[in-house]
Amino acid sequence: MTASLGKHAWVLGLLVLFLVLIGLTKLVQPSFSLAGIESLTRAALPFAFATAGMAVVVIVGGIDLSVASMMAVCAVTAAVLMERMAGVPAILIVLAVGLGMGLINGVLIVLTKVPDIVATLAMLFVWEGTALLILNTPGGATADWVEAGIRGSFLIGWFPKALVVLVVGIALVWVPLRRSKLGLSIYATGSDETAAFRSGVPVGRTKIIAYGICGLYCAMGGLSLAALTGIGEPVPGPYLLASVAAVVLGGVVLGGGKGGLLGPIIAVFILRIIRSILTFLSVDPNVTTIIEGVIMVAVVMLGAALTHRGTRK
Amino acid sequence: MNDIAALDASGISKSFGAVRALTDAHLRVAAGEVVALMGANGAGKSTFVKIITGALRPDTGKVMIRGQEAHVGSPAQARRSGLVPVYQEPSLIPDLDVGDNLRLGDTPVAAFQSWTEKLGVPDVRLSDMISDLPLATLRILDLARSLAAEPDVLLLDEMTAALPTDLVERVLKVVRERANAGMGVIYVSHRFTEISELCDRASVLRDGQTVGDLPIEPGVEEKAVELMLGQSLNLSRQRSSEDRKVLGGTPRLSAKDLAAGPKLTDVSFDLYSGEVLGVVALEGQGQDELFDVLSGFQRPTAGQIEVDGSPVNFGHPADAISAGLTIVPGDRSEALLAERSVRENIALPFAAQVRNWGPLRLRKERSRVDYAIDRLQIDTRAKGEVQRLSGGNQQKVTIGRWLAAGVQTLLLFDPTRGIDVRTKRQIYPLARELAENGAAVLFYTSELEEVALACDRAIVIFNGRVVAEIDAADADEQTLMRAAYGLMNAEGTA
Numbered sequence: 167m168t169a170s171l172g173k174h175a176w177v178l179g180l181l182v183l184f185l186v187l188i189g190l191t192k193l194v195q196p197s198f199s200l201a202g203i204e205s206l207t208r209a210a211l212p213f214a215f216a217t218a219g220m221a222v223v224v225i226v227g228g229i230d231l232s233v234a235s236m237m238a239v240c241a242v243t244a245a246v247l248m249e250r251m252a253g254v255p256a257i258l259i260v261l262a263v264g265l266g267m268g269l270i271n272g273v274l275i276v277l278t279k280v281p282d283i284v285a286t287l288a289m290l291f292v293w294e295g296t297a298l299l300i301l302n303t304p305g306g307a308t309a310d311w312v313e314a315g316i317r318g319s320f321l322i323g324w325f326p327k328a329l330v331v332l333v334v335g336i337a338l339v340w341v342p343l344r345r346s347k348l349g350l351s352i353y354a355t356g357s358d359e360t361a362a363f364r365s366g367v368p369v370g371r372t373k374i375i376a377y378g379i380c381g382l383y384c385a386m387g388g389l390s391l392a393a394l395t396g397i398g399e400p401v402p403g404p405y406l407l408a409s410v411a412a413v414v415l416g417g418v419v420l421g422g423g424k425g426g427l428l429g430p431i432i433a434v435f436i437l438r439i440i441r442s443i444l445t446f447l448s449v450d451p452n453v454t455t456i457i458e459g460v461i462m463v464a465v466v467m468l469g470a471a472l473t474h475r476g477t478r479k
Numbered sequence: 480m481n482d483i484a485a486l487d488a489s490g491i492s493k494s495f496g497a498v499r500a501l502t503d504a505h506l507r508v509a510a511g512e513v514v515a516l517m518g519a520n521g522a523g524k525s526t527f528v529k530i531i532t533g534a535l536r537p538d539t540g541k542v543m544i545r546g547q548e549a550h551v552g553s554p555a556q557a558r559r560s561g562l563v564p565v566y567q568e569p570s571l572i573p574d575l576d577v578g579d580n581l582r583l584g585d586t587p588v589a590a591f592q593s594w595t596e597k598l599g600v601p602d603v604r605l606s607d608m609i610s611d612l613p614l615a616t617l618r619i620l621d622l623a624r625s626l627a628a629e630p631d632v633l634l635l636d637e638m639t640a641a642l643p644t645d646l647v648e649r650v651l652k653v654v655r656e657r658a659n660a661g662m663g664v665i666y667v668s669h670r671f672t673e674i675s676e677l678c679d680r681a682s683v684l685r686d687g688q689t690v691g692d693l694p695i696e697p698g699v700e701e702k703a704v705e706l707m708l709g710q711s712l713n714l715s716r717q718r719s720s721e722d723r724k725v726l727g728g729t730p731r732l733s734a735k736d737l738a739a740g741p742k743l744t745d746v747s748f749d750l751y752s753g754e755v756l757g758v759v760a761l762e763g764q765g766q767d768e769l770f771d772v773l774s775g776f777q778r779p780t781a782g783q784i785e786v787d788g789s790p791v792n793f794g795h796p797a798d799a800i801s802a803g804l805t806i807v808p809g810d811r812s813e814a815l816l817a818e819r820s821v822r823e824n825i826a827l828p829f830a831a832q833v834r835n836w837g838p839l840r841l842r843k844e845r846s847r848v849d850y851a852i853d854r855l856q857i858d859t860r861a862k863g864e865v866q867r868l869s870g871g872n873q874q875k876v877t878i879g880r881w882l883a884a885g886v887q888t889l890l891l892f893d894p895t896r897g898i899d900v901r902t903k904r905q906i907y908p909l910a911r912e913l914a915e916n917g918a919a920v921l922f923y924t925s926e927l928e929e930v931a932l933a934c935d936r937a938i939v940i941f942n943g944r945v946v947a948e949i950d951a952a953d954a955d956e957q958t959l960m961r962a963a964y965g966l967m968n969a970e971g972t973a
Contacts, residue, residue, distance in 0.1 A: 350575070350583050357574035363534075364570035365584045366555035423574035 176417040180432040187439045195446040200324040202442075207326040208316055210438045211390040212237065213408055214332050214431050217416070218340065219268075219383030220409040221430045226376035227356035227422030228275065228282040233384050233409055234402035235293035236267045240388025242297050245306025245398025253309040261385045267293060268381015272374035290406075297400040306398040313393045328390075332431070335386050339379060340427050352376050356422025411458075412437055415465055483546040485510045485663025486531070486562065486632045490540035492687075493526055500526040501537070502687040508632060508663040513654070515674040515695075516667045517703055518684030518899070525869070527684060528636055528667060532564040533557035545631055558584075561631035565638045569617040571609045577620065578605035586627050594623035599649045615642050622650060626657065633657070634665040639673060644761065651677045669899060671700045683707055704900050729788040731919035732804065732888055734773070737782035743768035744943030745782075750888070750919045755910050757930040757937030757951070758923040761963050765943035766923050770892045773921070774806035775799035786888075803887035807877050807894050814877045815865050824865050825851050825880040851879040854909075871902030878909060888919045896925065907933040927963075930954040939963055 191198045216233050223230045240260050247256035267289075275285045316328045343349045351372040354362040363369050387405065392398055414420060415437070416430030437458065444454045484507045491504040501523045508514045518524035529535040531542060533553050542549045549560040557564070571580050581588055588605070595603055600619045609617065618638055625633060635654070639647045655677055658664050666678055674681060674695065681693045683706040691706045693699050730749035737746045743765035750756050760766045771777035773784065775793035783790050786802045793799045799806075808814050815824050825848045865873060874894055881889055891910065895903045910933050914920050922934055930937045931954050939947040939962040947962040 347582065350579055353575060353579075354572040354583055357572045361570040361572050362583075364554045364564075364566060365572065365580065366553075366558055367583060368553075368555065423572075 177426070177429045177432065180416065180429055180436060184432055184436050184439065187436060187443065191439060191443050191446065194443060198446075200319075203324075204319060204326040204328070206435070206438055206442065207328040207332075208394065210434050211316060211328045211332060212387045212394070212403070213405060213412070213438065214434045215335065215383045215387030215390060216405040216409040217412040217430045217434050218336060218427050219380035219387070221413045221416065221418050221425065221427050222340070222352070222376050222383070223282075223380045224413050224418050224420060225356050225422055225425060226352045226373055227359065228373065228376070229286065229410070229420070230268075230271060230377060230380050231283065231286040231406060232267075232271060232290040232293050233380065233387075234405040235290045235297065236264060236381055236384035237388040237391060237405055238297040238400055238402040239267065239293050239300065240264050240385045241392040242301040242306065242398035242400050244389050244392040245308055246301060248308050248312070248392075249306050253312055256309075257312075257389060260389055261382060264381045264383075264385020264388065265378050266381065268384065269374060269378040271381065272377030275377065276370040276373050294402060297402070301398050301400045304395075304397050304399045306392075308392045308396055308398075312389070313396060316390060316393050331390070335383070336427060336431070339382060343379070344426075348372070348375065353423055356424075358423070408434075408437065411462055415462060483510075484508060484543070485512070485545060486665070487543040487546075488527075488531055488540065489543075491527065491530055491537045491542075492539045493523075493530060493535065493537050500687055501530070503689065504540075504684060504687065505689050506531070506665070506682055508665055510631070510661045510663050511658055512680065513658045513664040513666055513678045515678040515681040516665055516684065517669075517674075517681050518707060522684045522707065522899075523687040524667065524684055526687075528564075528634065531557075531665070532562065532634060558628060558630075562634065563625040563628050563630035563632070564634040564636065565618075565621050565625050567637040569609075569614070569621055571617055571620060571624075573608075573610040575609060576605065577603060577607050577609065580609060580620075581605070581624065584624065584628070586624050590627035590629075591623050594626045594653075595619065597649075597653055598623055599646055615646060618642055619646060619650070622653075626653070630662065632663040632665065634667070636667040637669070639668070639670065643763070647673065671703075675699065707900060730785070731787060732773070732921070733785040733788075734769075735783045735785065737769065737772055737779050737784070738943070739768040739772050739777055739779045740765075742943050743772070743779075746940060746943070746945055747782075748938050748945060748948075750921055752887075752917050752919045753914055754935040755914045755920040755922050755933055757934035757954070758921060758940060759927065759930060759937050759959050759963055760923070760940040764940045764963075766892075766940055769940070770806060770808075770890055770923065773799065773804060773890055775804075804890060805881050805886055805888065806890040806892065807874075807881070808892050815873060818864055818866060821852065821865055821868070821876055822848050824876050827880060851882050854879070854882060869899075871898040874898055874906070875902065878906065882909070882913065886913060886918050889913060889921070891920065891922045893923055893925050895929065903929075927954075927956040927959045930959060 188203070191202070216237060219233055220230060240263060243263050244256060244260045247259060271286055271289050274280065274289065275282050278285065316331050318327055319325055320327045320330045343352075351362065351367045352375075354365065354367050355369050355372045359369055362372075391403070412433040413430045416425065416428075416433035418425030418430055440458060440461065441454060444457060449457070486506065486508045488507075489505045491501055492499070493501040504523060504527050506514065506516065506527070516524065516527070526535065530537045533549075533556055536552065544560050544562055547560070549557065549562065554564070572583065575583070578588070581591055595601060598619045600616050603612070603616065603620065612620070619642075622635075622638065633654070639650060642650065651673060654664055654666075666674065668674055678695050681695060681699065681703055682689060683691045683693065683703055685707055693702055693706070728751075731752045732750040733748075735747050738744050742763065746765065746769055748756065758766060758769070768777065772779045772793075775796040775798050778794070784793070785791065786804070791798070791802055793802070816827070865876060868876070878891075878894065889910075895906055898906075907929070910920050910922055914935075922929075924930065924933075930949075931951055934951050934954070936948060936950050937954055937959070938945050939949065939959065941963060949958060949962065
């Protein structure tokens with residue numbers, strides 16, 4: 167009971183931190199307004215999807231270093247397809263491509279028993295090359311309505327459309343999964359693989375599916391990336407390290423079994439808003455990354471201190 | 480006996496590369512029968528268990544459950560075909576709550592709860608996180624989950640090892656009842672008392688072969704041991720009081736009114752060089768804290784430790800080691816580097832001592848390690864990685880490293896837990912030899928017979944206090960048991 171309270175406390179703490187940071191932003195930049203939140207959300211969207219995918223594989227006890235490359239493949243695929251065909255089938259194809267790439271990663275890890283960090287590092291290069299084969303310079307074009315889908319606000323005046331897209335993306339994939347036995351198996355495998363195997367969990371299949379879901383979220387990330395820029399960019403962006411950072415900050419334990427998607431996604435917004443605060447304060451961008459790193463270490467140390475207090479015998 | 484056995488495994492063989500773990504193992508369990516599966520260290524018992532439960536595929540032979548060949552490729556399939564195992568270590572998921580763990584294995588909740596009640600842990604809630612529950616409770620939950628699946632065959636692999644006596648009794652009673660109702664049970668254990676209480680038969684495995692089937696009757700212990708060893712063995716002599724050296728002078732290690740945590744309230748004793756002092760206690764009487772304090776893992780809240788007559792304060796395990804106190808923990812995994820070699824594990828404590836920086840003196844190291852390996856008869860076929868050794872051989876490594884390092888004071892915490900009989904009987908003389916060479920040995924044991932086999936005298940701890948000091952010559956199991964249950968006053972008389 168205390169553990170589940172602690173889990174929620176972490177997410178709540180992140181939420182409070184986020185609100186405080188918004189207040190701080192308003193303080194240092196009085197012109198920051200709802201429009202600012204809208205653009206913040208929009209810019210955070212690809213990061214949020216990459217983080218969601220990374221969180222799923224970390225929960226299952228793995229890691230996927232190829233997220234940014236898979237996003238690049240999906241972004242160029244989207245840009246190339248949308249030049250030639252209708253948007254909706256193109257989106258479906260891109261989602262399938264992402265899912266397929268994730269499943270390939272998973273099958274590779276499970277069948278060859280190559281450690282995940284090595285296998286996905288190798289796949290990072292494979293997917294990077296694939297993206298460049300599809301489109302060797304930034305190009306293609308996305309349909310206008312796709313960009314309109316994430317820009318601006320939804321129904322009521324202030325609610326960012328990008329947030330709606332994010333919520334739908336999480337709600338359609340993760341929420342039903344989390345409640346299913348498969349979701350339970352993902353947590354079980356990450357928590358203790360031997361015990362999960364002995365409890366009758368098909369461990370290999372569970373891992374493959376988790377990697378597949380990661381690929382699916384990377385497809386969503388790639389699509390939002392293409393929509394944001396209006397073109398396909400074959401060179402992977404800074405999404406790998408950013409997603410690992412957000413996953414850790416979001417309370418998902420590297421090693422698996424603990425945490426959820428809400429924490430990491432809030433963490434994405436926290437990391438983005440810290441960056442904009444530092445920009446508003448005209449801090450040197452090089453210093454910005456140092457500060458981000460320090461914050462991460464501090465937060466993770468705090469988390470470790472809290473859990474240690476709980477488990478001390 | 481029924482024509483159709485609940486479980487019939489025959490002609491099982493299995494090799495790992497060049498090592499033949501099983502050559503011809505078989506086991507037949509009728510419905511309603513409880514069969515003990517016994518075997519010494521390295522006899523192939525755990526391989527056999529893995530094959531029966533579907534974690535490994537045999538090279539030859541087949542496993543039939545209720546007359547149907549079970550193509551068990553995984554624990555999940557074994558479960559579906561009617562065989563449910565309870566493993567040596569808990570197989571519940573630490574980061575999920577009890578309810579989710581049940582959901583994972585499709586366990587009916589109502590049946591599970593009725594079993595937990597019968598097994599004596601009624602206050603477990605479905606919302607309890609597994610990682611918050613004590614080990615003994617987890618073992619019971621494992622069993623309750625298995626029983627709720629209504630298996631045809633239940634396999635219990637050393638499951639009572641972590642249980643206090645009252646829970647062991649409950650487990651044996653419930654298992655016996657289920658067997659009487661027609662369930663077949665395979666009981667893997669080293670504990671003769673439990674086997675003779677529960678089982679109908681004992682099947683003995685030696686060197687990968689099933690070598691015999693013994694009915695449970697008085698005297699079965701010696702027969703089983705003989706079968707396991709393949710030769711008759713002479714019992715370690717009972718130590719008599721004439722034997723006992725008169726020890727005097729300054730105690731090597733002296734504990735004065737030690738207290739720590741809620742459990743250890745007031746323990747004093749003197750340990751002299753040249754003796755093995757037994758420590759006897761039921762589960763959770765403060766012995767864990769005592770050993771933690773003596774080895775520097777925990778600071779005492781009251782009392783004083785003296786080494787060679789001078790007071791010491793241990794703030795770190797390294798302080799205890801430099802005072803000459805070394806511990807062999809009950810949990811072997813706390814002491815060994817599982818992925819490193821036998822050689823490195825033995826050399827570790829004195830590699831640091833021979834030279835702190837720069838190259839290790841390999842030749843010296845090698846000769847000392849060779850001596851330890853030879854002395855302990857460590858089976859080094861799997862010497863590449865310690866984790867591949869059997870439990871008994873791993874324990875020999877943890878003791879062997881101190882032998883090689885030339886130990887002064889050795890704190891053994893239940894060194895024979897979960898170890899086969901043959902290795903156990905190599906560990907007792909080892910403790911004695913260390914003492915005869917001038918070391919002082921403190922020997923906590925959860926098996927009462929070990930006091931007479933290995934110790935000069937024993938102190939009994941109950942409720943965090945020393946309640947009796949008993950000479951090994953008088954340390955029959957009944958006396959010890961009475962003392963351990965606090966039925967004896969401090970003078971050692973009833």
